Amino acid sequence: MKNVSMSRRRFLTASGVAGAGLLVSGCDALDAITQRGGHMRGILESAEWLTYRAQRLLVGESLAQEFTEADIRQPMRPNGVTHPQDADYLDLQAAGFESYRLAVEGLVERPLSLSLGDVRAMPARTQITRHDCVEGWSCIAKWTGVPLAAVLDRAGVRREARFVVFHCFDTIERSLAGEVKYYESIDMIDARHPQTILAYGMNDTLLPIENGAPLRVRVERQLGYKMAKYIRRIELVENYVDIGEGRGSYWADRGYEWYAGI
Amino acid sequence: MPKAKPEISPDAQEAPAPSSRLVYRQALSTRVTHWLWAVSLFFLLMSGLQIFNAHPALYLGHQSGFEFDNTVLRIGVEEAATGPVGYTELLGFRVETTGFLGLSGGSGAQQARAFSSWATIPSGQDLASGRVVHFFFAWLLCFTLLIWLLTSVASGHLKRDILPRRTDLAALGADMADHLRLRFHRGRSYGPLQKLSYALVLLVLLPLMILTGLAMSPGMNAAVPFLADMFGGRQTARTLHFLGMALILLFFIVHILMVALAGPFNEMRSMITGWYRAEDVRASKRKGESQ
Incomplete structure (x- = not known):
């Protein structure tokens, strides 16, 4: 008992x-500990620096995994803005992007203004890679474009340039404070990586509108939100404090990591 | 030394056995790493569920099937004649889980979320913050596990106390029977089931969580592509990461239950101060023989 x-x-x-x-x-x-701008949040965010340093050390120059034609089993899943409604973009789209010009400026010797014809005339690279979204899903697709390094070399990057900023056509946020167009940035290591391309083709066709036509960047060793779509202008900068709210990317300004290698 | 004088146990419910003594059972390194793991895993679990909520489906293979079906688990919400219904679909079998998974909250403030707000950090839908919390504690867990592994190998703790021996495996059946009868042996060293579960968690499950976590990183995929391939692709790694979480959660529930059943005061004291009231097995055996 x-x-x-x-x-x-x-x-x-x-x-x-x-x-x-x-x-x-x-x-x-x-x-409370995750409150943005708070002291605890600052401590938690310090892990991002550790991840960035550790991955730069471990990953080095290695290439992202490439897949075969057989691995392309579905259309590329679009995410975020899938059709910009901005007037200048709609005008370009109506004319088949004929008058589109990619501006390359900032800390460069020779600012560029490239038509799609100019971009397509440059050496191309095609790669079948897996796109990993920050939400957790993955999708494999084939991407064709010009290595960003080739474009940078053509413009002549000045020594003090440390980041490449992508300014985009698409308005991702409309609020009382005004409209926010998408922006992203990567460091020179990713910018000069052989798989980092300005893609104009996808799965053997022209890059569709929903996937970022006429040009989007592929940064294969990071998450999807780093791969800006609808690129209007590329700017080389020493730092990104004056871009957006100062954290280097639309999503970084909203609490996501600037370095999205994990 | 407490060993010298027979101390009267402060917890009245645990009447001291005829021959029990306080032994120094948990080294400082064991205690510190134990509580760092406890804190890390708590935050990793709840921030992990937050991250899962951003895309509450699990797949097998390299990619997520949107135009083909390789889904193994999906938690969601669908419109029924009576209104929205939360559901969980595991390997094709669908059950309604309104109030718990898929759809939760009071009737006035129902939220379509895979895991309810009480299970996630932060409580609201916030993937960015969930990731910040997750990776901070992931680093803490890695460091703690690495330090523990190194010190445990060096001190012999791993071999002496954690790795089950042949005799432990032989005694496994009897130990299980004892556990089922809620009869616990309070020895200086861990019992066979304890050793086996601690070894599985520390040497198999936690490393598996770290590896499947890294297999999801596009950066690490470039450095070590065989990691994701080894698990059958990034999406399978994500599924295994989730499964590992469920197993660690199961371990946690059993662990807490065992602590409570075996004598929470004594168990907590040993994990905080290091001192544990152990039964003197030889003494009680001799006593049993003489009767």
Whole structure:
């Protein structure tokens, strides 16, 4: 009899401990540590620097995994803005992007203004890669475009340039504060990586509107949001404090990591 | 030294066995790493569920099937005649999980989310913050596990206390039977089931979580492409990461239950101060023989 009551008491204690655990987890107090701009958030975000340093050390110049034709099993899944409604973009689209010009400027010796014909006339690279979205899904597609390094060399990057910023056509946010067009940036290591291309072709066709026509960047060793679509202008900068809210990318300004290698 | 004088246990419910003594059971390194793991895993679990909520489906292979079906788990919400219904679909079998998975919250403030707000950090839908929390504690877990592994190999803790021996495996059946009867051995060293579960968690499950986590990183995929391939592709790695989470959660529930059943005061004291009231096995055996 004694044993039975002992185990029952112990069982109740066990339930109590488990219950207390649930209570703690149900508490919204934990939200405070993730408050953007807060001290705790700053500590948590320091891990991004560690990830960036560790991956730059480990990943080096290595190429992202490439796949075969057989791995292309579905159309490329579009995400984010899939059809910019901005007037200048719609005009370009109506004319088949004939008057489109890619501007390359900032810290360069020779600012460029390239037509799609100019871009397509440059040496091309085709790669079948896996696109990893920050949400968690993946999709394999074939991308054709000009290596960004070739474009940069043509413009002549000045020594002090450390980042490549992509300014885009698409308005991703409309608020009382105004309209925000998409922007992204990468460092020179990713910019000069052989698989980093300005893509104009996808799965053996012209890059579709929903996937970023006429030009989008592929940064194969990072997550999808780094691969800006609808590129209007490429700017070389020393730092990105004056771009957007100063964290280097539309999504970084909204709490995501600037370095999205994980 | 507490060993010298027979101390009266402060917890009245645990009447001291005829021959029990306080032993120094948990080294400082064990205790510190234990609590760092506890904190890390707590945050990793809840921020992980936040990340999962951004795309609440799991697949097998390299990619996610949108135009073909390689889904193994999906949590979502669908419109029924009576209104929205939360569902969970595992390997093609669909069950309604309104109130728990897919759709939760009071009738006035129902939210279409895979895991309810009480299970995620932050409580609201916020992938960016979930990732920031997840990667910070992922680093903490890696460091802690690495330091523990190095010190445990050096001190012999791993070989002496964690890795099950042949005799442990032989005694596994009897230990299971004892556990089912809620009869616990309070020895200086861990029992066979304890050793086996700690070894599985520390040497198999946690490294598996780290590796499947890294297999999802596009940066690491460039550095070590065989990692994702080894698991059958990035999406399979993501599925295994989720499965590993479920197994660690299962371990946690059993672990807490065992602590509570075996004597929460004694167990907590040993994991905080290091001192544990152990039964003197030889003494009680001799006593049993003489009766």
